[in-house]
Amino acid sequence: MKDWDSLVAFALTLPDTIAATYYGGPAVSVASNGRAFVSTGREAGSFVLSIDTDTKALLLETDPATFWQTPHYEGWPALLVRYDNEDPTRVAEMVARARDQAAARKPNKPRKKA
Template sequence: MSLDWDGVVAFALSLPGTELSTSYGKPAVKTNGRAFVAPGREAGSFCLMIDLDTVEMLMETDPDTYWQTPHYAGWPAILVRYDSADPERVRAMITQAHGWNAARPKPRPRRKP
């Protein structure tokens, strides 16, 4: 997997039950109706939706790769820098995020105004 948006999407789509979709008007890879990979709002990073305990652990163990802005603080999401020194761990975290989101209940449909 190359660590750029196209490589991240290709890897995420290789996981079972995934689809290319959108989240907040941007491209995203979803499983079980839930986005688990989306482009970051910050250049050079993508967003990974994963449980809060893992978010905390990743920021403590590899803050050069995994980080948050105030926008993401307190949410089950973390930014991942494409230039990570450990792309294998990034791939493992994408797989873990996929599993976590696949096991969650399907989101409720949004009401249209």
């Protein structure tokens, strides 16, 4: 996954996924519940992976060259992933894990209009 387009192409091969938006930017979500698991970030050369905090901590500790965060992501179940990395197989596995975690969650509740 060398860029956003190749990441999306891979993510859309996973079961029950659709191209979507998340906080106004491009994302890939689980179709049945609307939960995004990858999205674009503000940081060049990286994407956002939504994943549980235990896995996040492990990834940050074991491969900080690929998996990293800015203060914006501290305390949240998401981290940044560099497109240019030495282990694309591990990244693909983490994207699939994030999809599985998102699929297991309840659907998003509709927001109340003001």
